Amino acid sequence: MSTFVRLLGFLRPYRSGAAWSLALAALAMGATVAIPWLTGRGIDAVTRGDRADVRLYAMLVVGAALARVVLSVARRLVAGRVSLGVELDLRNRVYAHLQTLELGFFARQQTGQLMSRSTVDLASVRFFLGYGLVFIAQSALTILLASVAMFVLQPGLAALALIPVPFVVLIAARYGQRSRPALTEVQQRIAELTADVEENVSGVRVVKAFAAEERQLGRFRGSVTRVFDQSMVATRMRAFYNPFIGFLPNL
Numbered sequence: 021m022s023t024f025v026r027l028l029g030f031l032r033p034y035r036s037g038a039a040w041s042l043a044l045a046a047l048a049m050g051a052t053v054a055i056p057w058l059t060g061r062g063i064d065a066v067t068r069g070d071r072a073d074v075r076l077y078a079m080l081v082v083g084a085a086l087a088r089v090v091l092s093v094a095r096r097l098v099a100g101r102v103s104l105g106v107e108l109d110l111r112n113r114v115y116a117h118l119q120t121l122e123l124g125f126f127a128r129q130q131t132g133q134l135m136s137r138s139t140v141d142l143a144s145v146r147f148f149l150g151y152g153l154v155f156i157a158q159s160a161l162t163i164l165l166a167s168v169a170m171f172v173l174q175p176g177l178a179a180l181a182l183i184p185v186p187f188v189v190l191i192a193a194r195y196g197q198r199s200r201p202a203l204t205e206v207q208q209r210i211a212e213l214t215a216d217v218e219e220n221v222s223g224v225r226v227v228k229a230f231a232a233e234e235r236q237l238g239r240f241r242g243s244v245t246r247v248f249d250q251s252m253v254a255t256r257m258r259a260f261y262n263p264f265i266g267f268l269p270n271l
Contacts, residue, residue, distance in 0.1 A: 061073075133211045202254045
């Protein structure tokens with residue numbers, strides 16, 4: 021939790037952008053929830069044989085769909101600007117911090133590891149702060165708005181339809197617990213691969229001087245295989261849990 025709060029601190033210079041992103045996401049979700057409600061009213065108008073209402077609700081559905089598209093595009097543009105700004109600040113802070121460290125630190129650390137932390141890892145933080153938080157808010161808002169609308173229209177049916185929600189939350193929590201260490205290991209192995217590449221490129225004269233091309237190639241293949249194997253572990257988890265989480269509400 022402390023890490024999460026610390027990450028939120030990087031959004032402080034972009035408070036207005038983050039607020040606009042959340043507001044646009046909320047409006048887009050409102051339009052999304054309105055579409056099935058308007059469709060239901062349109063079906064009622066068809067049943068009554070009221071052509072004027074059918075045309076009215078048809079236009080309202082189209083208008084809500086267009087509003088959702090416009091709001092979603094605007095939200096992505098705002099969120100993208102915020103996330104890129106956060107990444108810019110993080111890169112500058114990481115580089116400035118590296119400049120303050122003593123030479124002994126660099127003697128103990130591989131350059132490739134530091135490069136990976138400054139590229140791959142920071143990109144992950146950017147996506148979380150720029151898009152992940154908004155996605156979480158969107159999902160929570162969707163469940164809330166849809167639940168309220170469903171209970172207003174038909175409480176019994178709404179309760180029946182929402183039975184899988186606690187199970188989805190439990191399965192998602194279980195997936196998070198299992199996937200987090202697997203994805204962390206993927207990041208670590210990518211860092212090791214980056215270190216191998218950096219060492220061989222910067223030390224290519226030494227490699228050729230000792231005719232160690234085949235040895236280094238074998239070492240590189242081993243690093244690539246380790247990345248592939250660990251990525252497949254994470255992929256197998258994703259391949260099981262994602263469809264399973266989508267299957268539960270369909271029951």
